[in-house]
Amino acid sequence: MTKIIRIGTRDSELALWQANTVQKSLQNLGYKTQLVPVKSTGDLVLDKPLYELGITGIFTKTLDVAMLKDEVDIAVHSMKDVPTALPKGIVEGAILQRANVKDILVHNKGIDFLQTTGTIATGSLRRKAQWLHKYPKHSVVDLRGNVNTRMQKLTDNDWSGAIFAAAGLERIHLKPDNYIDLDWMIPAPAQGAMLVVAKEEDEFCREALSHLNHKPSEICVHIERAFLRALEGGCTAPIGALAEVEEDYINFRGALFSLNGKHKIEVVRKVKIGNEEGFGEACANQILNNGGRKVMQEIKAEIN
Template structure:
């Protein structure tokens, strides 16, 4: 093979780890590759919460443009950062086997949990769920790549900060002082890596098909379908998790108010053979159970 696959990636340590993982998979199959790191707006503008920037797919847009311009052939993303609607001409090429889906709290001691405390996170989903469980606590915004966020936690007098376990595990940054937040519903597709390519690029699509993990694909598609139907994008506190056990898909999804006081959730099971439209049906139940009004309220509050 003589064609070299140009792999586009953000230039953070975690993003580069993900890109190198894809590179190693492809090269083990005999493909030639090269990495093309770029910096996204989401990595550059760190003094505003994500929802205030008003850009859907802020971490992926730069790579989308590079691909459509012909500067890269494929792009590797944390799938939870990817908008549910991809740009015209760009398609999902592979979803790698999913890693740890949980959120974790990195802390400086847990005495504060039953009192007052300050928790850092840049995620409305994490903020809402934390306040739902600990209404007396204060949330402060935390932006930047995982290394930057970990350093900010060390430099400030916050009690803790919330991270995706998978991100810290991938670059060996997970400290000893953490607890699993097994009660917190993760972001749709959390822990999954997505590779995208141009729709007409048969060479890359054929190469990447070898990397796709089918059960991970089924689960994240259900979660993202749930998100898309709720019209959450990156701005609403929405959690969703689908798991396959034997031939059964178990789904847990929820929509929260920004202050965490209101929670509308759903738990459902279905046979794998009935997966078509399952995420959408779960979202419709949420919307019909007060979710439509809550979504309107959330959109008004963050404008």
């Protein structure tokens, strides 16, 4: 094990936490490693909503390029940020055991506003659409930046609250007391999961990463991402998906929303473990055949 595995990562506190977690796991297995932090376009451009930047791969592209230029050997990502189609020559190396999948609302002055009107901050089309679906009298403002920046912006503004992924705040011990779980909100596909990618030709790193893979998490996020891929067709849309193992079955819940949250098309199904091939696509087709094609056409027209 003489090769030093260079671990590419974004340089935010959360990204570095994730990369350090992978580094420790590899070092515990006897591998030598080195962290290589880089800044992504998504971290540098904070004055535009993500969908205006061309969201697909905005947080991962810089690391993909670094890997293909042989500046890093592997890269660690929040899996929900990773496009469903990886660049040519880059493959999944490991999906670590999934953390908390929930979205949470961090509120400024209590939650009485839920019964009246309020202003919620989020940079996510999915969270915005689901919030407006449940609270149509509320307004939603754009919120960008890493989790530390977004928490500070919430403190500095007179918003009612902001929506975060629970896992991100928990990982860097930033989860405050003034929050509520949004159990009704369907998370992003692969939310709470960490993905490590490697070059397809790099057998040494692929072998090393295979020891970190968590099979139940892999099965669930692959179903969610297959659902996302079949629905999106290359277009960013408000899509939620969650697959969870329960004994011998995988329970799945997915939904597509219109951008304004008025329309919601949902699917709830389960499949026996071992029979999940094509399941994500089948759930997506159920949505598409139940009015989803029309909603997707409207979303593409609005975004483009």
